[in-house]
Amino acid sequence: MQKKLLEIKDLTIKFHTDDGVVEAVNKVSLTVHEGETLGIVGETGAGKTTTALGIMGLVDCPPGRIEGGKIMLDDRDILQLDEDEFRKLRGKEISMIFQDPMTALNPVFTVVDQIAEVIANHQQLGEKEAEQKAIEMLELVRIPAERAYEYPHQFSGGMKQRVVIAIALACNPRLLIADEPTTALDVTIQAQVLELMKDLKTRSKTSMILITHDLGVVSEICDQVAIMYAGEIVESGSLEDIFENPLHPYTNGLFGSIPDIDKEVEFLSPIEGLVPDPSDLPKGCKFHPRCKYAQHLCSVEEPVFQEYSPGHYAKCFVYEGKLPAKEVKKYE
Amino acid sequence: MSNHYIEVKNLKKYFQTPGGNLHAVDGVNFTIDKGKTIGIVGESGCGKSTTGRLMTMLLEPTEGEIFFDGKDITKLTPKEMVEYRKKIQIIFQDPFSSLNPRKTVFHSIAEPLEIHKVYATKAEKENRVYELMELVGLSDRFVNSYPHELDGGRRQRIGIARALALSPEFIVCDEPVSALDVSIQAQILNLLKKLQLQFGYTYMFITHDLSVVKHFSEEIMVMYLGQMVEKAPVKELFANPRHPYTQALLSAIPVPNLKKKKERILLQGEITSPINPRQECRFAARCSFATEQCRKEVPDITDLGGGHSVRCLRIHEI
Ligand SMILES: Nc1ncnc2c1ncn2[C@@H]1O[C@H](COP(=O)(O)OP(=O)(O)O)[C@@H](O)[C@H]1O
Ligand SMILES: Nc1ncnc2c1ncn2[C@@H]1O[C@H](COP(=O)(O)OP(=O)(O)O)[C@@H](O)[C@H]1O
Ligand code: SF4
Ligand code: SF4
Ligand SMILES: [Mg+2]
Ligand SMILES: [Mg+2]
Numbered sequence: 001m002q003k004k005l006l007e008i009k010d011l012t013i014k015f016h017t018d019d020g021v022v023e024a025v026n027k028v029s030l031t032v033h034e035g036e037t038l039g040i041v042g043e044t045g046a047g048k049t050t051t052a053l054g055i056m057g058l059v060d061c062p063p064g065r066i067e068g069g070k071i072m073l074d075d076r077d078i079l080q081l082d083e084d085e086f087r088k089l090r091g092k093e094i095s096m097i098f099q100d101p102m103t104a105l106n107p108v109f110t111v112v113d114q115i116a117e118v119i120a121n122h123q124q125l126g127e128k129e130a131e132q133k134a135i136e137m138l139e140l141v142r143i144p145a146e147r148a149y150e151y152p153h154q155f156s157g158g159m160k161q162r163v164v165i166a167i168a169l170a171c172n173p174r175l176l177i178a179d180e181p182t183t184a185l186d187v188t189i190q191a192q193v194l195e196l197m198k199d200l201k202t203r204s205k206t207s208m209i210l211i212t213h214d215l216g217v218v219s220e221i222c223d224q225v226a227i228m229y230a231g232e233i234v235e236s237g238s239l240e241d242i243f244e245n246p247l248h249p250y251t252n253g254l255f256g257s258i259p260d261i262d263k264e265v266e267f268l269s270p271i272e273g274l275v276p277d278p279s280d281l282p283k284g285c286k287f288h289p290r291c292k293y294a295q296h297l298c299s300v301e302e303p304v305f306q307e308y309s310p311g312h313y314a315k316c317f318v319y320e321g322k323l324p325a326k327e328v329k330k331y332e
Numbered sequence: 333m334s335n336h337y338i339e340v341k342n343l344k345k346y347f348q349t350p351g352g353n354l355h356a357v358d359g360v361n362f363t364i365d366k367g368k369t370i371g372i373v374g375e376s377g378c379g380k381s382t383t384g385r386l387m388t389m390l391l392e393p394t395e396g397e398i399f400f401d402g403k404d405i406t407k408l409t410p411k412e413m414v415e416y417r418k419k420i421q422i423i424f425q426d427p428f429s430s431l432n433p434r435k436t437v438f439h440s441i442a443e444p445l446e447i448h449k450v451y452a453t454k455a456e457k458e459n460r461v462y463e464l465m466e467l468v469g470l471s472d473r474f475v476n477s478y479p480h481e482l483d484g485g486r487r488q489r490i491g492i493a494r495a496l497a498l499s500p501e502f503i504v505c506d507e508p509v510s511a512l513d514v515s516i517q518a519q520i521l522n523l524l525k526k527l528q529l530q531f532g533y534t535y536m537f538i539t540h541d542l543s544v545v546k547h548f549s550e551e552i553m554v555m556y557l558g559q560m561v562e563k564a565p566v567k568e569l570f571a572n573p574r575h576p577y578t579q580a581l582l583s584a585i586p587v588p589n590l591k592k593k594k595e596r597i598l599l600q601g602e603i604t605s606p607i608n609p610r611q612e613c614r615f616a617a618r619c620s621f622a623t624e625q626c627r628k629e630v631p632d633i634t635d636l637g638g639g640h641s642v643r644c645l646r647i648h649e650i
Binding site: 043044156158159186187188189190191192194195213214215216217218219220239240243244253254255256257258259260261262263264265266267268269270271272274275 | 375376483484485486513514515516517518519521522525526540541542543544546547570580581582583584585586587588589590592593596598599602603
């Protein structure tokens with residue numbers, strides 16, 4: 001087993017708004033090993049971005065507040081760092097890529113300048129050397145050197161996202177967090193970016209957290225997967241665990257909802273109902289209002305997140321043996 | 333005259349832009365039979381929405397004909413157009429921007445009924461609104477809610493209810509689930525399918541996602557830079573894609589199945605400009621099969637039989 005790089009324990013993040021308390025992240029525990037890619041999968045509002053911002057020390061406070069837990073990077077709890085120390089950590093040890101590349105790009109500077117600036121800031125290099133290194137980074141993400149002196153608006157969406165990846169990688173971070181990096185791109189362009197990320201993963205051994213709602217994307221590049229629902233991890237395990245032997249009813253529901261290109265079905269099997277409002281979460285198991293297997297117990301008591309086979313965890317009473325169902329039916 | 337319910341011939345839409353003529357839709361042909369669905373697929377900017385808006389006459393074509401039940405709707409009188417508009421409706425991708433933020437669910441759904449003065453009494457209109465809400469799975473309790481108070485899935489249900497209000501025959505669905513989460517996507521896709529079975533609607537289903545359209549349509553047309561590059565019955569297209577672009581598009585879809593990992597065709601480069609396109613195959617810049625000839629000649633459409641046609645000069649070699 002590789003060395004643990006990041007270990008999150010019971011991370012809890014809430015937003016205190018005028019309309020109430022949003023319980024965005026509830027006792028989330030996750031581990032990323034060195035060289036490994038962890039996929040965090042979930043629908044809108046599940047708390048994926050908030051978890052990532054928690055790791056980056058970028059949660060909006062107020063209204064946000066980290067109310068509990070630890071985020072261990074090696075042996076340090078980074079939640080104990082002050083703002084200055086966190087700033088040093090970002091970019092150098094942890095970088096993040098956002099869905100919209102323009103949040104990370106400055107429209108008035110050329111792309112090469114933007115990468116060179118990051119490099120100059122973090123690695124005492126001269127202007128010329130930083131620029132040279134920046135051009136190398138662009139070539140690494142397959143943007144030809146002759147386009148280095150152009151501005152972001154002259155680039156297509158896929159190219160902008162590749163520039164952002166170059167910026168994020170410029171300082172050789174140990175952990176790269178990518179938040180829906182390909183969601184806004186066309187599939188053929190998405191394929192290019194995923195291929196690039198896979199390549200970087202094997203070459204630079206950077207650890208990654210890939211946030212996505214797309215199980216297809218996860219299956220392309222992740223080693224470990226965590227399924228998030230209503231601020232909680234409801235299941236986690238290796239890629240094979242989750243795809244070959246999904247346990248939780250929500251995970252199975254997600255697979256049933258996806259139109260499968262290799263299958264003939266007239267109707268899909270969606271999960272009925274809607275994602276709950278995180279400022280008014282249901283009691284007991286948070287999935288119970290939508291769960292086909294729910295019994296009275298599920299609406300009053302909360303299941304425990306437990307290990308069922310080595311490394312494969314789920315949070316559901318079916319697997320605690322407390323419900324009539326012995327197992328959850330696998331999606332077709 | 334053919335006996336297809338809908339027949340589109342050489343449909344073109346050019347937009348004047350400061351850089352020149354933008355060929356958004358450039359000579360598209362297809363037919364749709366009653367009660368069936370055609371899927372229109374391709375990357376952003378390839379002309380899908382423009383095609384859909386032309387079908388609903390929200391846009392006027394630069395050239396071409398659209399026959400609806402044998403009648404060319406591009407030549408209708410304004411009075412005939414009013415009648416036609418009722419038969420044909422559109423559902424948009426982003427229900428939020430297509431709904432009036434100041435109108436409640438009730439008023440949003442009642443609006444088309446009021447514009448077309450469908451009912452003489454208030455009671456009849458109210459009945460119809462509640463009936464439509466039930467049809468699309470919107471609970472009564474939302475009748476006085478505003479769009480911003482609802483989630484994306486419910487907003488899309490309002491969009492669908494509005495489209496159904498005037499009992500249309502043909503519905504253009506322009507990326508109706510692209511903005512929704514997967515579990516909600518499946519709910520809406522099932523709803524659209526159920527409504528089609530119940531009322532016999534004919535659909536044009538526009539999407540950038542081939543897996544969404546697969547279980548939904550009888551026929552698929554793949555577009556690239558304003559042109560049809562391949563058209564085939566759905567099974568044939570998936571089993572036997574022939575155009576290099578379709579092949580790349582199919583191979584690029586990440587499949588959530590570990591046992592079915594396929595060889596990926598990676599395209600180089602990105603879509604070229606649709607403004608004043610050159611006399612060449614529009615896919616040539618990204619095509620790994622491109623030859624000199626592909627850069628000099630616009631490929632014709634080759635009919636492969638069985639409803640399968642492809643626009644590629646080298647179709648018999650690759
Ligand atoms: N700055 C904020 N203020 C208030 N609520 C927020 C804020 N940021 C996120 N939230 C809420 O926290 C929940 C989780 O959001 P997010 O982490 O963005 O989910 P995801 O990335 O999985 O879609 C959502 O209900 C969201 O509305
Ligand atoms: N009103 C307009 N004026 C100028 N160009 C337009 C207009 N509407 C669409 N276009 C252009 O036409 C092309 C096709 O657009 P569209 O039909 O929206 O594509 P798609 O729906 O496939 O993404 C694009 O290049 C787009 O920028
Ligand atoms: S604990 Fe109960 S409600 Fe929750 S997922 Fe399991 S069966 Fe469903
Ligand atoms: S005509 Fe040439 S460039 Fe175009 S798709 Fe066929 S082989 Fe490729
Ligand atoms: Mg997010
Ligand atoms: Mg469109």
